[in-house]
Amino acid sequence: MKRTVFPNRWLPYLLVAPQVAVTIVFFFWPAGKSLYLSVFKSPPVGGRDIFVGLDNFTALLRDREYYESVLNSFVFAGGVTVLSVAGGLVVAVLANQKIRGLGFYRTALLWPYGIAPAVAGIIFLFIFHPAYGILPYLASFVTAYEFNWLLKGWIAMTLVVVATSWTQLGYNIAFFLAGLQGIPTSVMEAASVDGASPVRKFTAIIVPLISPITFYLVVVNMVFAFFSSFGVIHAVTQGGPGNATGIMVFKLWKDGFIGLNLGSSAAQSVILMAVVIGMTMLQFRFAEKRVTY
Amino acid sequence: MNDPSLGATVRVPALPRVAVAERQGPRRRVPGGTVLVHAALFACVAVIAFPLYFAFVISTQELSEVIQKPPRLLPSSHAVENYVEAWRRSGMARLLFNSAIVAVAVAVGKISISMLSAFAIVYFRFRGASFVFWLIFLTLMLPIPVRILPTYEVVGNLGWLNTYAGLSVPLMASATATFLFRQFYMTVPNELAEAAQIDGAGALRFLWSFLLPLSWANIAALFVVLFIYGWNEYFWPLLITNTEEMRTVVIGLERLIPRTGTELPTWNLIMAGAMMALLPPVAVIVFMQRWFVKGLIESEK
Numbered sequence: 001m002k003r004t005v006f007p008n009r010w011l012p013y014l015l016v017a018p019q020v021a022v023t024i025v026f027f028f029w030p031a032g033k034s035l036y037l038s039v040f041k042s043p044p045v046g047g048r049d050i051f052v053g054l055d056n057f058t059a060l061l062r063d064r065e066y067y068e069s070v071l072n073s074f075v076f077a078g079g080v081t082v083l084s085v086a087g088g089l090v091v092a093v094l095a096n097q098k099i100r101g102l103g104f105y106r107t108a109l110l111w112p113y114g115i116a117p118a119v120a121g122i123i124f125l126f127i128f129h130p131a132y133g134i135l136p137y138l139a140s141f142v143t144a145y146e147f148n149w150l151l152k153g154w155i156a157m158t159l160v161v162v163a164t165s166w167t168q169l170g171y172n173i174a175f176f177l178a179g180l181q182g183i184p185t186s187v188m189e190a191a192s193v194d195g196a197s198p199v200r201k202f203t204a205i206i207v208p209l210i211s212p213i214t215f216y217l218v219v220v221n222m223v224f225a226f227f228s229s230f231g232v233i234h235a236v237t238q239g240g241p242g243n244a245t246g247i248m249v250f251k252l253w254k255d256g257f258i259g260l261n262l263g264s265s266a267a268q269s270v271i272l273m274a275v276v277i278g279m280t281m282l283q284f285r286f287a288e289k290r291v292t293y
Numbered sequence: 294m295n296d297p298s299l300g301a302t303v304r305v306p307a308l309p310r311v312a313v314a315e316r317q318g319p320r321r322r323v324p325g326g327t328v329l330v331h332a333a334l335f336a337c338v339a340v341i342a343f344p345l346y347f348a349f350v351i352s353t354q355e356l357s358e359v360i361q362k363p364p365r366l367l368p369s370s371h372a373v374e375n376y377v378e379a380w381r382r383s384g385m386a387r388l389l390f391n392s393a394i395v396a397v398a399v400a401v402g403k404i405s406i407s408m409l410s411a412f413a414i415v416y417f418r419f420r421g422a423s424f425v426f427w428l429i430f431l432t433l434m435l436p437i438p439v440r441i442l443p444t445y446e447v448v449g450n451l452g453w454l455n456t457y458a459g460l461s462v463p464l465m466a467s468a469t470a471t472f473l474f475r476q477f478y479m480t481v482p483n484e485l486a487e488a489a490q491i492d493g494a495g496a497l498r499f500l501w502s503f504l505l506p507l508s509w510a511n512i513a514a515l516f517v518v519l520f521i522y523g524w525n526e527y528f529w530p531l532l533i534t535n536t537e538e539m540r541t542v543v544i545g546l547e548r549l550i551p552r553t554g555t556e557l558p559t560w561n562l563i564m565a566g567a568m569m570a571l572l573p574p575v576a577v578i579v580f581m582q583r584w585f586v587k588g589l590i591e592s593e594k
Binding site: 037101113119 | 327337338342344345415416422434435466486495497531547563564570
């Protein structure tokens with residue numbers, strides 16, 4: 001079907017101009033500059049950039065802290081994704097029953113999405129506080145283990161993962177609920193007639209039918225944890241203790257804006273660009289497939 | 294005639310089937326099972342709400358109560374003085390004002406430029422249309438961290454450091470909002486544009502008097518989601534502001550946390566500050582829940 005179009009010649013260019021201008025000035029030009037800077041060494045005090053080829057990248061390969069930050073990123077993103085997607089699915093299945101007050105529950109489960117991960121992190125910082133926090137206090141009854149995130153890297157990682165998952169949970173619940181409501185009631189009723197238990201219905205019907213949404217959410221949560229979690233790290237742990245929570249985005253900022261090593265920071269940007277392109281392509285490949293179900 | 298009120302057009306329910314499920318009520322279910330489901334759901338709500346409750350409780354206590362053991366889990370009577378002190382010490386009025394400006398500017402800016410470009414792509418044939426479409430699409434793959442240093446440089450060259458323009462304009466390009474409007478425009482019947490043309494309405498007239506009134510549901514939904522995005526952005530405002538007057542609340546809050554051993558850890562004030570920083574976006578979600586869910590699900594697809 002051919003759409004009705006307006007005949008103006010110059011108006012469409014005027015209409016796309018603001019978006020295109022912002023896109024070029026703040027997205028493509030800087031992204032190109034990142035690529036450019038990644039193969040140069042820029043003296044911090046000024047002077048001409050020196051072409052160094054792939055030196056910035058090979059320097060990263062020799063940097064133990066960079067390996068740690070890559071590992072930390074995957075642990076952090078994996079933790080956030082597993083916790084908030086699995087948790088979101090369980091809660092959404094519970095909330096998808098034919099019961100009264102669903103509207104109330106949905107709001108009551110959704111609102112933490114409004115909280116910035118950095119602010120959530122500050123709240124959890126006190127919950128985890130070694131001296132006054134309620135969690136170390138409760139842990140002290142069970143074990144003599146020193147529950148101190150300032151000393152134990154894995155506790156610091158748990159702290160930022162839990163705080164981030166707390167804010168992301170509502171997002172996943174909203175998507176799962178929308179997906180669950182798309183499952184025809186006839187299918188579920190047929191299963192009930194056949195005497196399927198709730199657990200069997202969950203594993204044999206719900207999980208396969210909403211797997212496209214699950215996959216989508218896994219990718220989205222990974223991207224979020226990789227690229228939008230600077231705040232929680234900066235506000236709460238500053239990458240510490242040691243480098244236990246120093247994720248890739250945090251190291252990029254530290255090297256670029258504190259260490260003023262522009263070449264290395266740009267090289268890290270380029271590596272992250274490859275990561276996000278890979279993740280986005282994965283998401284869109286699957287988005288096409290999901291039409292078939 | 295072509296000026297329907299907001300109430301008349303804002304009609305698309307976020308998830309219509311929810312309403313149906315609610316109306317049907319408990320049916321063919323043993324009462325015991327329903328109680329169990331309610332109990333489980335209520336437990337989930339309680340677990341999710343606990344951190345916020347705990348932050349609120351701490352924000353009402355004086356320091357001696359904050360550090361006592363076992364932790365006191367009931368509100369105390371020092372709320373007013375704590376909130377006043379946190380407000381004063383962090384310069385909260387200015388922080389909240391800045392966050393509001395930035396969040397509204399980002400939301401309105403993204404929606405406006407996305408509506409215009411989607412309109413151009415759907416309702417015009419022009420050379421380079423698919424190039425523009427791809428340009429917008431590719432911004433999905435360029436989140437802030439992959440272009441952070443040069444973007445900072447560009448904003449610096451424009452003289453936009455420590456300005457509202459610098460805080461908001463670089464965040465405005467949006468592939469998702471453009472796609473949402475594009476998709477929506479494609480569902481608008483062709484006859485509408487034909488009729489408008491026969492009546493002699495130009496393109497801009499059609500956009501203003503026909504498409505805009507039809508788009509309110511999408512605009513409201515996007516506004517809620519983008520407002521929260523703008524309010525909670527951390528990396529960008531941290532970089533391009535270095536004066537107290539231009540900090541947003543998410544950044545400014547960090548200032549309440551003592552980083553040296555000599556300062557008193559005034560956790561009651563920190564929690565009071567956190568409560569004030571999170572209240573506006575959470576209130577927006579609670580009061581505009583329907584739009585929020587719609588915006589979330591439709592804009593991210």
